[in-house]
Amino acid sequence: MIDGPVWALGAMSGTSLDGVDAALLRTDGERVLEFGRSDYREYSGPERAVLRAALGKWPGADLDAAARVVQHAHEVLLAEFPEAGIVGFHGQTLAHDPKGRGTHQLGCGAALARALNRPVVWDFRSADVRLGGEGAPLAPFYHFALARKLGLKRPLALLNLGGVGNLTWIDPAKSAPEEDGALLAFDTGPANAPLDDLMQARRGQRQDEGGRLAAKGTVAEGALERLMAAHFFDRMPPKSLDRGDFAFLSDLVAELSDADAAATLTAAVAASVMRGMEHCPVPPERVLVTGGGRHNPVMMKMLAAALDCPVAPVEAAGLDGDMLEAQAFAFLAVRVARGLPTSAPGTTGVRAAVGGGTISRPE
Numbered sequence: 001m002i003d004g005p006v007w008a009l010g011a012m013s014g015t016s017l018d019g020v021d022a023a024l025l026r027t028d029g030e031r032v033l034e035f036g037r038s039d040y041r042e043y044s045g046p047e048r049a050v051l052r053a054a055l056g057k058w059p060g061a062d063l064d065a066a067a068r069v070v071q072h073a074h075e076v077l078l079a080e081f082p083e084a085g086i087v088g089f090h091g092q093t094l095a096h097d098p099k100g101r102g103t104h105q106l107g108c109g110a111a112l113a114r115a116l117n118r119p120v121v122w123d124f125r126s127a128d129v130r131l132g133g134e135g136a137p138l139a140p141f142y143h144f145a146l147a148r149k150l151g152l153k154r155p156l157a158l159l160n161l162g163g164v165g166n167l168t169w170i171d172p173a174k175s176a177p178e179e180d181g182a183l184l185a186f187d188t189g190p191a192n193a194p195l196d197d198l199m200q201a202r203r204g205q206r207q208d209e210g211g212r213l214a215a216k217g218t219v220a221e222g223a224l225e226r227l228m229a230a231h232f233f234d235r236m237p238p239k240s241l242d243r244g245d246f247a248f249l250s251d252l253v254a255e256l257s258d259a260d261a262a263a264t265l266t267a268a269v270a271a272s273v274m275r276g277m278e279h280c281p282v283p284p285e286r287v288l289v290t291g292g293g294r295h296n297p298v299m300m301k302m303l304a305a306a307l308d309c310p311v312a313p314v315e316a317a318g319l320d321g322d323m324l325e326a327q328a329f330a331f332l333a334v335r336v337a338r339g340l341p342t343s344a345p346g347t348t349g350v351r352a353a354v355g356g357g358t359i360s361r362p363e
């Protein structure tokens with residue numbers, strides 16, 4: 001179906017429930033050839049409330065309203081990109097339990113293919129889970145291609161601070177992402193989701209803008225220690241998380257002032273990443289940070305203090321940290337169309353490298 005470079009369009013609706021990112025990428029599924037334009041459609045307050053209410057639900061539940069929100073937001077946004085030859089549609093993760101009920105991304109690729117009149121690749125995670133993998137994170141194969149594009153030679157780490165945190169350790173000296181030792185990836189722990197939930201519950205705000213509330217608070221070391229005692233941090237990677245897995249954090253900070261609670265939840269992000277770094281095969285030369293957390297200077301400062309290698313936003317390497325995940329699903333769509341793997345034992349713990357994703361054509 002695809003035998004050379006194409007303009008692929010990737011779309012991501014992340015665990016923060018802030019909106020949908022869409023980005024064009026010219027790629028053959030192995031190399032990143034050119035970055036294209038991108039756009040973002042924010043969910044309105046009522047749309048976000050519908051999605052929040054659907055979190056944790058599995059197929060079979062009444063998800064009609066949430067499905068309409070996801071489908072409509074994608075149709076409107078992606079219609080702006082008629083030049084896309086193929087679309088990678090992640091959908092909205094509602095629930096993730098890879099060792100139990102599976103993984104659930106809301107959104108119908110077949111309907112989107114008809115609406116956009118072009119092929120859509122979707123349901124990226126199920127095949128990996130069926131083969132014993134975590135089904136996440138999936139961006140690491142793209143991270144590998146980025147490291148190669150940047151001409152990097154020594155191991156580095158890419159850290160995504162979205163609702164949940166995930167880290168990819170990359171050895172760009174390897175020749176392919178599925179090669180043994182090329183990648184090690186895993187979710188690090190909570191990132192912005194508990195902090196967003198706190199801001200919503202206590203202040204009616206979506207996020208701790210610029211880390212301003214956390215900057216006024218003091219980290220409650222006792223609460224932080226109790227969090228870091230969670231079994232998750234001792235598990236060997238690959239490992240992944242559901243957005244709700246760290247919901248108990250709200251109880252841990254319940255007695256704290258708003259500012260101290262925000263400071264503690266922000267420190268929890270840095271502490272989780274620090275623990276995760278212990279799993280890297282060799283220390284990375286630097287950590288490049290993508291995702292919304294890099295816009296929070298308090299979080300970035302705590303991270304830099306916690307890690308003993310340089311930490312910088314991915315923009316330091318000429319990348320776009322707001323669109324990197326959307327680009328990843330453009331890249332993965334082309335890999336699926338070419339029959340190439342999208343995950344490997346080092347990235348999801350899957351038994352063998354596997355290509356996930358279903359292709360739906362418009363007809």
Ligand SMILES: Nc1ncnc2c1ncn2[C@@H]1O[C@H](COP(=O)(O)OP(=O)(O)OP(=O)(O)O)[C@@H](O)[C@H]1O
Nearest residue numbers: 014015016162163164192207209210291292293295
């Ligand atoms: N200016 C800012 N100040 C503070 N925090 C910010 C700022 N901008 C973004 N964030 C945080 O980043 C979050 C969004 O990050 P991002 O878009 O990477 O998440 P996502 O893609 O939805 O999540 P995931 O990667 O887990 O799927 C917001 O919910 C907020 O917590």
Ligand SMILES: CC(=O)N[C@H]1[C@@H]2OC[C@@H](O2)[C@@H](O)[C@@H]1O[C@H](C)C(=O)O
Nearest residue numbers: 015093096136137138139164166325
């Ligand atoms: C199940 C699921 O949607 N997981 C997301 C989530 O958000 C961040 C982290 O947890 C990561 O594991 C993953 O997303 C990114 C895009 C990934 O698959 O690489």
